[in-house]
Amino acid sequence: MTHFANREFSGVESMSRKNTLGHLVRNLRQQKGWTLRKMSESVGIPLSTLAKVEQDKLSLTYDKLQQFTSRLGLTMAEFLAHETTAHPQLPVVTARRSVTGSGNSVNVATPNYEYEYLCADLREKRMVPILTRIRAHTLDEFGNLVRHQGEEFVYVLEGSIEVYLQFYTPVTLTAGQGIYLDSTMGHAYVAKDCESALVLGVCSSEDPNLATELISLLEKNDTNGDSSL
Numbered sequence: 578m579t580h581f582a583n584r585e586f587s588g589v590e591s592m593s594r595k596n597t598l599g600h601l602v603r604n605l606r607q608q609k610g611w612t613l614r615k616m617s618e619s620v621g622i623p624l625s626t627l628a629k630v631e632q633d634k635l636s637l638t639y640d641k642l643q644q645f646t647s648r649l650g651l652t653m654a655e656f657l658a659h660e661t662t663a664h665p666q667l668p669v670v671t672a673r674r675s676v677t678g679s680g681n682s683v684n685v686a687t688p689n690y691e692y693e694y695l696c697a698d699l700r701e702k703r704m705v706p707i708l709t710r711i712r713a714h715t716l717d718e719f720g721n722l723v724r725h726q727g728e729e730f731v732y733v734l735e736g737s738i739e740v741y742l743q744f745y746t747p748v749t750l751t752a753g754q755g756i757y758l759d760s761t762m763g764h765a766y767v768a769k770d771c772e773s774a775l776v777l778g779v780c781s782s783e784d785p786n787l788a789t790e791l792i793s794l795l796e797k798n799d800t801n802g803d804s805s806l
Contacts, residue, residue, distance in 0.1 A: 598642075599633040601656065605649070606631075620648045675699045677706075689713035705780045711738060711768045722763030727782030730757045731766065736774030741765040 606616045613631075617624040622637075622645060629635035637645065646656045675681065675696035683694040691710035696702070713719045722743055731740070732755035740748045740756055743763035750756060758764060760780060768774040 597633050598636055599631045602627065602645075603631040605656070620645045673699060682708075689718050703781060703783065707778045707780065709766075709776050709778055711736075711766055711774045711776065712772075713767045714769070715767060716741060716765060719765045719767055722765050724763050725760050725780075727760045727780055728758065729760045729778055729780040731755055731776050731778045734775045734777055736771035737769045738766050738774045738776060739769040741767070 602616075606613070609616075611619070613624050613627055617627055620627075622641060626635060626637075630637060643653065646653055649656070675698050677695045681696060681698055683697045685692040685694070689712045691712075693708040695706040695708060719741075722741060731738075731750075733750045733752050735752055737749060737751040740750060740758075741764065742748070742758065748756060749769055760782075766776065
């Protein structure tokens with residue numbers, strides 16, 4: 578480290594005015610509830626030097642900065658990133674909204690299902706609302722149990738349905754009832770004791786391309802003679 582002994586750490590020099598070395602040192606000291614004297618004793622750097630550093634009137638050589646961080650039990654990277662963790666950014670308000678309507682949906686029809694993907698004007702949604710008219714009455718008509726990423730909630734609006742799940746016995750739901758489930762588990766929905774059933778489903782995932790994935794899965798299953806919500 579002698580090569581750097583007489584020059585200041587370049588990473589410190591490149592900091593913005595807000596994230597100067599003095600700002601980071603002062604912020605860390607205040608988080609610990611220390612006085613300048615206490616910090617001086619802990620890191621082995623004179624109080625007068627630390628005072629000037631906090632006021633951005635003096636910097637530290639690379640060796641001194643390493644001494645400072647090591648005696649605090651921090652790596653250099655942890656110290657330089659400390660401002661980010663100490664003051665996390667406020668969440669960004671996107672102010673997104675979408676109103677359902679006949680001109681704001683994507684309709685996909687198959688022999689056993691009619692899907693209406695709502696709020697189509699919003700891209701990269703974390704939740705995908707879908708109105709589904711279920712006409713299949715058996716698993717043979719439905720096809721294989723389907724799986725996709727995320728979770729989903731299905732609420733029966735009209736008629737009744739039977740829900741088949743990979744790890745559970747079938748569940749019958751009537752109008753006014755719903756089910757929340759892990760979408761990575763095999764699942765299927767069929768109409769029960771009615772010509773057709775209408776359900777509102779909401780699929781969620783961290784993947785912003787969930788809606789595209791669901792439609793692609795639908796097309797793939799339809800080609801294979803299968804269908805899914």
